[in-house]
Amino acid sequence: KNTIIIMTSNTGADIIQRNFKELNEYNHEEVVDRTRDEVVERLRQHMRPEFLNRIDEIVMFQPLKRKEIRKIVDIQFKQIQQRLQEAGISLEATDEVLDYLGEQGFDPQFGARPLKRVLQRVILNELSKEILSGKVSKDAVVEAVLEDGAVHFENVTLPTV
Incomplete structure (x- = not known):
């Protein structure tokens, strides 16, 4: 039988970060090879x-x-939406919020690993506080919006057809 073993290492991560700062559409192959x-x-x-x-x-x-x-943000946010939907909470977010989560959840050194913590802190923890305080109702659609550089939640009424 054949076996595939995948190993990972951070050896050279500093080289990758340093060299890829100079990457553009004209020198991509040269920078990657070097x-x-x-x-x-x-x-x-x-x-x-x-x-x-x-x-x-x-x-x-x-x-x-x-x-x-x-x-990655879209995938992880959809997972949160599904979990909340099971609890009867409908959550939507603006593109600005999703972009903000990507900025906050990405670190050049660690990649997207911090994203789950950011989603927990910025979305789940704050939404829970808003629901418990009565500022938003879990019985209506909740939308995450970006205001003054922070995520806020508000109830939205969907148009009736």
Whole structure:
């Protein structure tokens, strides 16, 4: 039987961050190739040749772009919507809120890992406070909006047809 083993490492992450700051549409291939060479050299400095020779392929992941971050926000926000829907709460959000969550939940060093904590703090915790205080009703559609650089919640009435 064949086995695939996937290993990850942060070795060379500083090189990737530094080099990809200069990335643009004209030098993409050159920057990626140079970065890969530098990262492989760093691996050689930190890992024994006997170990590296057993690795068939090294895949260097590239930092997330805004478009990918927004897709991750959309996926995780939909999961929150589904969980709230099971509790009878209908939550919507403006594009500005979703973009804000992406900005707050992304860190160049850690990628999108902080996003779940941001969603918990900014959406779930704050929405719970608003519902408990009676400022918004869970029986109506709740919309997250961005005002003065912060997420706020308000009830919206859907037009009747």
